[in-house]
Amino acid sequence: MSTGVTVQLEMAGGHSSVSIDLYNSVTTMDDLVQERVSRLQAYEHDTTFIIANIGTLYSQLSKWKELMPRVKPFYALKCNNDPVVTKVLADIGLGFDCASQSEIEQILQLGVHPSRIVFANPNKHMSHLRFAAQNNVDLMTFDDICxxxxxxxxxxxxxxxxxxxxxxxxxxxxxxxxxxxxxPCLVRSLLIQCKQLSVNVVGFSFHIGSLPEENSYFTTTIADVSDLFQIGEELGFRMTILDIGGGFPGVDTEKQSFQKVAKEINEALERHFPTSRGVDVIAEPGRYFVTSCYTLAVQVMSKKVVAESFEANDQNVKMNEHTIVNEHIIVNEHSHQNGHIYQNGCAPDNKLTLDSQSEHTNGDSHIITNGHTSANGHIQVNRHTSANGHAILSNLDTVEKHRFQNGLSHENGRIERPDHETAYVYMYFINDGLFGTFSNVRTDQLVARPSFLKDCDTKAMHTSILWGPTCAESDCVMKECLLPELRVGQWLFFQNMGAYSVTQACGFNGIEPPLKFYVCDQKTWDLISHEIDLAASQG
Incomplete structure (x- = not known):
């Protein structure tokens, strides 16, 4: 857990310092989230929040230096421009890949020397070019004569x-x-024009793509660029820099790991760009550094249990659109318009017609869907209807006599249903979504994987949907996933949320951004502090 020690990170540009809570080495993320939840609950706050572990930044840099020491990283600011994250990265010695005047300004305000910035946007505003010139940010990319x-x-x-x-x-x-x-086939002609204009071309850059499928793409492209370097040298350019771009994994998987990527790159550089060639190699990693830095904690705001609506088809009833039901699945005692069932008071064009074989009446005041499936997998409606053969699915609270109807038992606020019950889906509405921190779910097709605090019973899993808080139906964080039954007010958290999340959030519907809590383990903070002091002593 927390050591009880809070340190202050002095921010540049006259901004106030930022608190960083230190924790011991045995603390888990579950512990950190639970501690913050307890603090928020004490003040009746229900705001989503991020735990930013700046210790991961130092760990990732250490791994980079160990596995790929020849390549100097220039962090891609577009991936996550958190002021504290960028301050720490600057203090521990990284360069920066910037794409606009605003990004360059942010980095210069940290006291970063212009030589540690690459203006890596091949298509730049004229005013941004003038700003770069005024501040001597002189390393930049291009790809055409314009x-x-x-x-x-x-x-x-x-x-x-x-x-x-x-x-x-x-x-x-x-x-x-x-x-x-x-x-590549146009490189020679473009370089000839550059020579005629007397501009200073010093090397090449490339980007194999973000989240690439194969590590070998680096090997292939480095070999290709080696031939292009020769063209530049033949034309009289002094080619001294190779920028291998991004495409580095943020977290290791079975298919791709940073260790494997580094091995491929090191071997390719040794073969095509040995140190004797005098070429400095840089890269533009983004998600590699910040993916694991962020853990997002969200709260369940609302909950619905839904059934698929019914469409008559011979003697079977097909699942179609969602019909809202409450946790107890009861039926309103009111009925309307002979021969039809209406879903929760929906309009007649949403009516559900019972075939003639199912319209048996028994004087009962409600109809219950039995949840059983027919041989072809279709959901069938229980063949007992109210006296006039009609009913409306309702969200009204059930009474005790309905507790065990339809095979559902309600004990201690939870629902248990038979193993064969497949008709119901749990819909949860959480306080962050695709227009906020989960924007990377939309753009990266990220599969969000929640973790649960220790008070969550994860034995029984149910088909579920996680919705974001906005009015947009596209704001769906997780579709058709298996989750334990959650309650309103319950917290869950998502790790590895640092890349292309907050920088793409747009604040749609006025949903506020999450709070941020900065943490670091004590041992790593001591190492970071040493790096900061060393950098300060060197000016």
Whole structure:
């Protein structure tokens, strides 16, 4: 748990310091989330929050230096521009990949030297180029003659990296060949024009794609670029920088790990760019550094149990759209319009017609769906209806006599149903969604995987849906997943949420961004503090 020690990280630009809570090495994320939940509940807050573990930033850099020491990382600020995250990354020595004047300003305000910034946007505003020139941020990318002419006008002394397209068969979650890059077959002619304009081309850059499918893409592209370096050298350019871009995994998986990627890159560099060639190698990792930094905690705001609505089809009833029911599945005692069932008071065009064989009456005042499936898997309606053969599904609270109807038992606020019951889906509404921190679910097709605090019974799992808090039906965080039954007010948390989450959030419907709590384990903080002190002593 927390050591009870809070340190202050001094922010640049006159901003106030930020508190970082230190914890001991045996503390789990479950412990950290539960501790914050307890604090919030004491003040009756129900705001979603992020635990930002800045210790992971240092750990990732240590791994990078160990496994790929020759490649200098320039962190891609677009991935996560959290001021505390960027402050720590700057203090421990990273360079930065910036794509706009605003991003460059943020990094310069941290006291970062301009030589530690690459302006890695092949298509830049003229005003942004002028700002870069005024602040001597001179390393930048381009991919066509139009950009060269702009740079020649605004920043003639800039050092240029020609970004090339990678091979067309490369597959990744996000590919960039359509929008960016010079085709390798056009490199010679473009470099000839650069020579005629007397601009300073110093190397090449590429990007194999974000979340690539194969580590070998680095090997192939490094080999391709080696040939292009020779073209530049033949034309009289002094080629000294190779930028291998991004595409590094944020977390290791069975298929891809940073260790495997680093091995591929090291071998390719040794083969095609040995140190004797005099080429400095840089990269633009984003998600590698920050994915594991963020853990997002959310609260269940609302809960519905839904059944699939029924569509008459011979003697079977097909599942169609969701019908809202309450946890006890009862039927309103009111009935309307002969021969039809209405879902929770829906309009007549949503009516559900019972076939003639099912319209037996017994004087009962309600109809219950029995939840059993027919041979072909269709849900059937119980063949007892109210006196006039009609009913409306209702969300009204049940009474005690309904506790065991339809095979459902309600004990201690939970629902137990037979193993063969498949008709009902649990819908939970949480206080963050696709227009907020879960924006990476939409853009990365990320599969969000929740974790639960110790008070959650995870023995029984149910088909569930997690909805975000906005009015948009597209705001769905998890579709058709298996979750334990959750209660309103319960907290769950999602790890590895640091990449392309907060930077893409838009605040739709006025949903507020999450609170942030910064933490670090005591041992790692001591190492970070040493790096900060060392950097300060070196100016």
């Amino acid at each position: 950009e060269v002419l702009k740079i020649k006008q605004s920043f003639p002394n800039a050092r240029l990296l020609l970004r090339i397209k990678t091979r067309r068969h490369f597959r990744a979650r996000h590919t960039f060949n359509k929008k960016f890059g010079c085709d």
